[in-house]
Each structure stands twice: as C-alpha cells, then as structure tokens.
Amino acid sequence: MEIPVIGRLFDAPGRHRIRYADHLWRAQRPWILILLLGGPAMALGFYFYGHQVFSQTVQTFLLYIPAGLLLILAFQYYRLRSHVEVREDGLKVSNLLNSVVVPYEEIRAIRVQPLKMAFQDKREGYVAPAMRALLEEPALFVCIRSEEMAVYARRKLGGRLAYDDYVVVPLHDPDKVAWELNGRLPERQGVNQGGGRRKKRRR
Numbered sequence: 663m664e665i666p667v668i669g670r671l672f673d674a675p676g677r678h679r680i681r682y683a684d685h686l687w688r689a690q691r692p693w694i695l696i697l698l699l700g701g702p703a704m705a706l707g708f709y710f711y712g713h714q715v716f717s718q719t720v721q722t723f724l725l726y727i728p729a730g731l732l733l734i735l736a737f738q739y740y741r742l743r744s745h746v747e748v749r750e751d752g753l754k755v756s757n758l759l760n761s762v763v764v765p766y767e768e769i770r771a772i773r774v775q776p777l778k779m780a781f782q783d784k785r786e787g788y789v790a791p792a793m794r795a796l797l798e799e800p801a802l803f804v805c806i807r808s809e810e811m812a813v814y815a816r817r818k819l820g821g822r823l824a825y826d827d828y829v830v831v832p833l834h835d836p837d838k839v840a841w842e843l844n845g846r847l848p849e850r851q852g853v854n855q856g857g858g859r860r861k862k863r864r865r
Contacts, residue, residue: 676748678839680757681796681832682822683744687737689792694737697730746802746831748842753804755829760818764804764829766847768811772840773803780830788822802836804829804843 702724740758747754752765778797781789789797805828806812812827823829833839 676842677745678747678833678835679741680744680746680823681799681834682793683737683741685796686792687741690733690737694730694733697726697733700726702727746833746839748839748846753829753843755815755819755823755831757819757823762815762818762829764806764811764815766843768807769804769843769847770807770827771805772843772847773805774800774836774840775803777801777830777832779803780825780828785821785825796832799832800836801830801832802839804831 743756743758745756747756749763752763753769754761754763756762776797777799780801780803781797806815807827809827812824815824815829818824819829823831
C-alpha cells in the first residue's frame with residue numbers, strides 16, 4: 663500500500679528515509695485494512711441482513727472508511743517528514759514536527775553501529791514495542807562537536823533521535839550515507855564502523 667506521488671518524493675536525491683516511520687507504517691497496515699474492509703462489510707451486513715437502513719450502527723461502520731483513509735495520509739506524511747538529507751550546508755534531520763541542519767563543521771565523527779547502542783541503561787524507555795525489531799539493525803551515529811549544537815538537536819528532535827552529543831538514525835543503507843557525509847567533512851575524518859559509547863557529557 664504505497665502512494666506513488668509520495669513514493670517519488672521519498673526517492674529524492676540525497677534524501678534517506680528514517681526507518682522508524684517505515685516500520686510503524688508496516689506494523690499498522692493490518693489495522694488500516696480492517697477499517698477499510700471490515701467497516702463497509704459490517705455496514706452492509708447490518709443493512710441487508712439486519713434490516714437497519716442507515717441506522718446509527720450502519721453509519722458508524724461507514725465512518726471507518728474515512729478514518730482509514732485519514733490514517734493512511736497521516737502515516738504517509740510521517741514517512742515523508744522522517745528523513746535525513748545530505749545538503750550543501752550540512753546534514754538535515756527531520757522528524758514529524760521539526761528539522762535540524764547540522765553543519766559539516768559541527769560533525770565530530772560518524773559511526774555505523776547497531777541501533778541498540780543508543781538505547782542502553784535508562785534510555786530503554788525511548789524504544790516503543792513496535793520498534794524493538796530495529797535494535798539489532800545498523801544505524802547512523804553522528805557525533806556533534808559543540809555542546810550548543812547538541813542541546814539544540816536534542817530539543818528539536820527529541821530523545822529518540824538525539825541524546826548526549828549524538829544524533830542517531832536507523833536508515834536502510836547507513837554505510838552509504840556515512841561515506842557520503844565523510845566526503846563532505848572539512849577534516850576528512852574516516853568513518854568509524856563500530857566502537858563503544860562515549861563518556862556522557864555533563865548537561
């Protein structure tokens with residue numbers, strides 16, 4: 663279930679989808695199908711066999727159709743908004759409501775390592791049950807150089823995408839994005855494919 667116009671926007675050059683939105687969309691599709699198919703089926707059942715011509719029950723089940731369509735649009739918008747984009751002025755990271763552009767001179771290092779590295783100890787609460795399947799998958803870890811930029815990223819992106827001095831995004835091909843970013847860094851730092859967590863900064 664894909665909307666072609668939005669699908670073409672997803673494939674814009676330099677733009678890479680954050681997997682949280684894609685994963686949530688896949689998890690919710692069965693419920694949307696229930697609304698779109700089950701609602702009309704129940705309405706027809708009450709209409710023809712229950713002899714309830716446009717009763718309140720029939721009207722309620724018919725409302726499942728616009729509800730399902732609205733959910734589809736909402737999830738597609740969420741997917742459209744949730745992306746990272748490699749731009750001339752820096753790395754743009756967008757969630758549902760906000761976006762942050764991290765200038766290349768503000769990037770200290772780039773790592774590709776399992777997403778679970780960002781959700782250890784007290785941060786486990788940031789992982790919704792539907793997202794746990796992504797924890798073993800590779801993600802892009804962007805270490806921010808200045809504390810001011812790190813605070814700004816945490817405030818705008820929220821605890822799921824940013825913590826301490828890191829912006830962390832699960833992507834479909836984080837290695838490709840890491841190498842693309844690395845070629846734009848002023849100091850041409852190498853891409854770190856692993857490693858442990860940094861010591862937390864004091865806030």
